[in-house]
């Protein structure tokens with residue numbers, strides 16, 4: 001029996017400058033604390049989605065905006081920019097990160113960088129590939 005205790009520690013991290021953010025109807029790829037983000041501008045409102053499509057890990061930040069959704073560039077799955085819920089197939093979704101604009105910065109709330117992972121032996125679920133040990 002495996003006991004999994006996950007403490008979700010998050011922090012607000014600068015994703016990019018407001019001036020670098022995509023224009024209305026555009027998406028871009030960005031990164032915060034090692035988390036790949038698809039930053040989308042839907043009708044003038046920014047959304048930060050997990051960049052990796054749950055289908056085959058297509059880069060949503062290289063896709064496009066359609067209506068209120070982001071379309072994956074690989075096989076055209078469609079995710080609502082605010083909820084992350086897929087139009088099709090029904091039970092799929094991507095994470096949507098809290099986002100705010102402060103001054104000239106676009107900030108997202110993501111998990112804190114896994115500093116203590118080595119000490120606990122955790123970190124297998126990290127989204128970034130370890131460099132090898």
Ligand code: FES
Nearest residue numbers: 053056058072075
């Ligand atoms: S990888 Fe996104 S739809 Fe296939």
